[in-house]
Every structure is written in C-alpha cells, then in structure tokens.
Amino acid sequence: MTETRPFVEIRHAKKSYGSLEVLKDINLTVDRGEIVAIIGPSGSGKSTLLRAINDLDPLTGGEVILDGTQVNKALPHRQYEKHINQMRQQIGMVFQHFNLFPHLTVRDNVVMAPKLLKGISEDAAQKLAEEQLAHVGMLERIDYYPSQLSGGQKQRVAIARALAMKPKLMLFDEATSALDPELVEEVNQVMKTLAQEHMTMIIVTHEMEFAADVCDRVIFMDGGVVVEEGPPTVVFQNPTQPRTRDFLRKHLSQYEKEK
C-alpha cells in the first residue's frame, strides 16, 4: 500500500503566527533512504517546516504523512497524545543546542526513552547504549554527564539518543551551528555514516559544502516558500532562480572569507 506513496509527504503546509505567514503552501516529498538538505536565509521558515514534521510546531493548514500515516491528525486530546507519541518514536530529531538531559549520564540520556517506551530490560538497555554510543564514537564517555563533554561530543550523544529509538526518519536542525569550527567535522562525520547506512534524513543546514557532499537533494526556501529544489550539483552550480543565486553568492563568499 505504501509502495506507491512517498515515504514523507508534506502537502499544502501552512503556518502563521498571527498575521505573519511563515509557511505558505509548502509541498514536499522525501523518498525512503533519501537525504534532503533545506537551506535558506534566516527566518525563511526552515526550522518551522522541520518542526512541523513531528508536530512540535503544529501546522495551521495542510498535512504531514510519514510512511502512509498522517502525523498531524486532528484528534481529541487524549487520542492525539497517544498517536503523536507513537509517531514521534519513529522520528528522531537533533537540535542546534543538543538539549541533552543534564541530570542524566550519557548512558541514561541514550536509553531513558527506550526503557520507558519499549520496556526493555536493564541488560538490553546496557547493550543498546553501548551499541549506539560506539556508533557515534562516544563509548568511552558512557558514564560521563553532559556537562563534562565538548559541544561536538554532546551532539554525537544527542544523535545516539535519537537513534536509540530506531527511528525511520531523522531530522537535523542546524546540528553543527552551535559548535566551534574545529568540532563541526566530527558531527558531520557521524551524519555521513548515517547517510551511508541509508537513513532517511532531512537536514536544515548553513553548510553548503556539507549539503553538496552528503545530500541527494537540496531545497532552497525563502519567505516561507520552496523557491528551488534539485540535486546539489544543479542547485549549487546552476540555480535557475535569482533569489537562490543571491543567497548562494552571499553564502559562498562568506564561506570564502572564513577560509
């Protein structure tokens, strides 16, 4: 049944804050295993769109469908809660500021949700923590607290925490923007590994090079609409829209300057 449908489908997504229209009829599909970058100037609605996918910022119109199931269903409160918790277990999210739980060790950050929601045993939890932390190269820090980690290490643990729920889809909202430049690469590396494992990912990023390198498709947003989308080679090298060219010129020159 889901064969013919896209894996992630965003239909006529609209979002307003009062009279401010932040998303204006966005339509977007993502295939299973596809890696999509969302780029665009500040305030263009990238985060809002990403956060609409797991209904963290509910849309004011339109729908989000994951693997044949509508995420943002209109349901009575209790039913909605049950439904959305079920959906969110399948959607991992990584934040700019990590949002690790400071009162828990790295291990417990990773296994708290699987223990609570999947009722796994202590043994299974320990194994899961080790497996996920090894995956992001953080196994030696399993007994540390978040405050004892660098930004890059925190973000890698945050990724492990999301992956421990075995999500079908991963959302990244500027996962490396808060990091010191020398720590960006270690997080990018982890994301590249996920890409090789064919994790479906939607990545909001300011790093054009990373997007070009890792993503199958780039989506350029501006003013709450998708202005242009296509493979990175096309969007970055031959953008058709003036707004895209404008953005890229600024961003690439900024990038050059930083170098």
Added chain:
Amino acid sequence: MDVDLILRVYPYFLEAAVVTIELSVLTILLGLLCGAAGAWARLSRFALLRFAGAAYVSVFRGTPALIQLFLLYFGGPQVGIQLDAFEAGVIGLGVNIGAYMTETMRGAIVAVDHGQGEAARTLGLSRAQSFRKVVLPQALRLMIRPLGVNINAQIKGTALVAAISVVELTYTAQRYIGSTYKPFEMFLLAGVLYLIIITVVGKGISFLDRRVRLQ
C-alpha cells in the same frame, strides 16, 4: 545583663523552641503540599485551574498573614470552624507560606530550558513522562535554594502564632517578660534560639543544594 536569670529560664525556652520547631516542620510540610498543588494548578492546561492557582497566590500573598490567622482562629468559629490555637497556627501559616511556595515552584519549573521538555517529547515521551523524568528532576534542583528562602521566612513567621497564644518561643519570651520585667534578656534568648534553628536549617539546605546541583 542578668545571666543568672537566663540560666534559670532557658530550659523553658528550650521547650518552647521545640514547639517552634514543630510548628515550622508542620507549616512547611503543609506549605510544600499547597505549593505543589498551586504550582500544578498555575501551570495547568485548564484555564479554570490556572485561575484558581493565581487567585490563591494573590489572596494569600496580598493580605497580612496575621489577618489570615486571626480570621481563621477568631472568625472561624462563627462559620463553624473550630480549631485550637496550634491547629489554627499550622493551617493558617501553612496555607499562607504555600502561596509563596507556589510561585517558587512554578518559577523553577518554567526556568527549566524549554528545549528539555521538547527533546523529551520528540523522543515520544508523553507530557507526564517528560515532566516526571526530565523537567521535574531539573526543577527540583533549581527550587532548593529559593524554597530555602521561603523556609527561612516561615521559621521566623511562626512567631505570629504568639498572637493567638500558642506557647512557642516568642510567646514564651513575652510571658517571662511579664513576670521578670527583663525584656532585653528574654528577647535576646529567644532571638539566639531562632538564630540557631535557622542556621542549622540553612546549612542543611545549602548542603542539599550542593549535593544535587548540576554543573
């Protein structure tokens, strides 16, 4: 200063200090209970509960504790509430300090970074789970110090029940002044005992705070 007199009466003051401690413990426990309920109401999804919580806070913080106490103890019988002085003291002051604790607890809960609850919800935790496992443990750590301020105020605040003749420290000091005419010694003695209680409790709270503080 009449040291002999102090040495003669201080055992009675110690007994009174025990009553002050009992009053403190009971009012603080009741206050914590009311504070938790108040904070829960203030942060509820339901407007009616939020309103009730806000009304509780503004009424009890907006009138003198002494008036509340008198209303309960002297006015109560008129509307069928019969309490002895000690009971009235515990209930009156406990509910009063609960209003302050409501704000302390609410403040600590909303001070927890919004991203924390969000991260928990993103993993699929329910509201209740994310509150219990993520927000509350951090809020509890944040509220220890400000609750310490409320507790400090409440220990001193137990002196108000002297006005309804509960035989605690302040009342005892006044009574011995009546028979000895030595207010300096009597108030000094009472003051020192308050200071000891408050210092010990304060140290305990600082210790607890250091133990559980997040870096």
